[in-house]
Amino acid sequence: MNKMSWPGKIGVNLLAWLVSILMFFPIFWLILSSFKTNALAAAREPAFIFSPTMASYVNALVNSNYWHYALNSVYTAVGSTLLCVVLGVPAAYSMAFRRSKRTDFTLLWMLSTKMLPAVGVLVPIYIVYKNLHLLDSALGLTLIYTAMNLPIVVWLLYTYFKDVPGEILEAAEIDGASLVDNIVRIVTPLALPGIISTGLLAIVLAWNEAFWAINITNVHGATLSVFVSGFKSARGQFWANMSAASTLSVLPILVAGWFTQRQLVRGLTFGAVK
Amino acid sequence: MAVVELSNVGKRYPGAESLAVEDFNLTSEDGEFVVLVGPSGCGKTTTMRMIAGLEEHTEGAIKIGGRDVTGVAPKDRDIAMVFQSYALYPHMTVRDNMAFSLKLKKYAKSDIKKRVDDAAAVLGIEPLLDRKPRALSGGQRQRVALGRAIVRQPQVFLMDEPLSNLDAKLRVDMRAEIVKLHRKLGVTTFYVTHDQTEAMTMGQRIAVMKDGLVQQIDSPNTLYQHPANLFVAGFIGTPSMNFLTAEVSDNGQALSGPDFQLATDGPRRSVLADHGQTQVWAGIRPEHLHLSDSESADNRMQGQVEVVEPLGAMTMIQVLIGDTRVTAQIKPHQMVAMGDTVTLGCPSDKLYLFDKDSEMTLHGIDIGQSDAH
Ligand SMILES: Nc1ncnc2c1ncn2[C@@H]1O[C@H](COP(=O)(O)OP(=O)(O)O)[C@@H](O)[C@H]1O
Ligand SMILES: [Mg+2]
DSSP states (O other), X not given: OTTOOHHHHHHHHHHHHHHHHHHHHHHXXXXXXXXXXHHHHHOSSOOSSOOOOOHXXXXXXXXXXXXXXXXXXXXXXXXXXXXXXXHHHHHHHHHHHSOOTTHHHHHHHHHHGGGSOGGGGHHHHHHHXXXXXXXXXXXXXXXXXXXXXXXHHHHHHHHHHTTSOXXXXXXXXXXXXXXXXIIIIIIHHHTHHHHHHHHHHHHHHHXXXXXXXXXXXXXXXXXXXXXXXXXXXXXXXXXXXXXXXXXXHHHHHHHXXXXXXXHHHHHHHTTTOO | OOOEEEEEEEEOOTTOSSOSEEEEEEEOOTTOEEEEEOSTTSSHHHHHHHHHTSSOOSEEEEEETTEEOTTOOGGGTTEEEEOTTOOOOTTXXXXXXXXXXXXXXXXXHHHHHHXXXXXXXXXTOGGGTTSOGGGSOHHHHHHHHHHHHHTTOOSEEEEESTTTTSOHHHHHHXXXXXXXXXXXXXXXXXXXXXXXXXXXXXXXXXXXXXXTEEEEEEOHHHHHHSXXXXXXXXXXXXXXXXXXXXXEXXXXXXXXXXXXXXXXXXXXXXXXXXXXXXXXXXXXXXXXXXXXXXXXXXXXXXXXEEEEEEOSSOEEEEEEETTEEEEEEEOTTSOOOTTOEEEEEOOGGGXXXXXXXXXXXXXXXXXXXXXXX
């Protein structure tokens, strides 16, 4: 590590900076544009120095019903994640500790469902939802997000659970623990860091989801993804408005991510440290 | 307290061709300390797990306290198990670890506290009650694991290699402590180890296992003095018994082979005469061999010294007799150097004889090795 010569060190540092700037630039540009006027944001010459305006934010927050969409995003992301964890914990438990001949196959099969393009099931689901009156509802979207994230949640939980030594569960079994006791009192607290980071990941995935939101919701059940895409309207290009809306829609998850960073890292390295 | 009764117990793991444990028969006394010993993979853990109910037995029957426990869940068998890895609950304090089973059984808070405090006092772990397992040393974790077992006041203790993760000194201390605990509580205990010294020092009765089969079940002394076969003879006692292939001559008067000639005593002579085979295994324990200066003696084994290990109280030497390395225990003041040619002697009544093919002992149980050295 420390054997690098000083020109080498500078080179590596420069490269790291360059990559970071490249990766961060779109976000930077997004935020910058959100403080421009629509005209300036759409201008051919990129402007870096200008007098900022909050007009787009006012437009988004006051005139465009931001809070309605944001609330739907919270409902669907949190709701689907809770459902995923409630369903995923027992599923992962059985796969980690009650293995059968078909366990590995089931795990692979669940993951393989993620390889199917969502468009493939759009029409059937649309029709079913229409008949069930679930179109344009937060509940309908929540159910889809649950189905969408469940395979990943089960997989992740399964890998965390596998790190819990089987003898601990057997000791609990001898001590008189029922299946529910085992899940609730032993496995869940032991794998808690893993469960929490899995949940955070599921929230992020649901929060950023756009395909289903745009296709099966419109107003009532629509999330921030729909809100943002609404700015790409026939009325013309409102780059600044759209940038402000985008910023506002990724902001909550970024802030949440910032605060839970430590937890995420702890969860992702859980097991390695034990 | 209860009698544990295993009759023709066997276990076939799903998909396995052979039985992991076969035809296990053993009835414990009430309050007995039974040790299962044998090399790794011989089926000790499987047997324990069948008694605990963590694995179902596929043959025979297991009774605990007179009750057939087939299909009875582990928690309803009234047993407690101590695992090799201790299997403490990492997220609970020592107190909660010990109280867990009592809480699940809905004992009153005051009862739980009293039982945990009593058990902690017995094991000397009161100062640790509020710690988490990760803040404990190996020996302390071991005590907590024992504590978690004894608060339950079960009918039977099952311990699967509970000391094998401890360092040598602590192992010896804990060995004595577990024996003391057993004497104090008087609970029937099944104890698994692969270490014959542990088995010999702790067990009231020892079941020696190999490849899923019980070889012999007896008291430590009987195992040492009357091993049922070559395997038990070699497994019990350190260093291991020496084995030489010997030709029987003069109608059982003498046993001989390359570089050795052994005379037999009366009982052995008749055993060999009855046996009638021309070849047998002759077994001699290292502690029964001595350096002999006369070449004329009837019992003599001659060879070059290959290894000398002075241990202070005694010296172990290895001598190449024919092509067999024979270990002998000699007095520390007897100076022997590597490369020396020495003659070893052995009293005739210390010879063990085994069938060349079946490796079973040729001695009836009565022939006896005299107890005195
Ligand atoms: N869960 C299992 N499935 C299949 N075979 C097993 C299982 N557990 C143990 N065995 C086999 O059973 C035999 C006895 O194992 P075990 O009881 O663990 O031996 P020991 O405790 O004496 O080392 C071994 O050959 C082992 O490979
Ligand atoms: Mg074992």
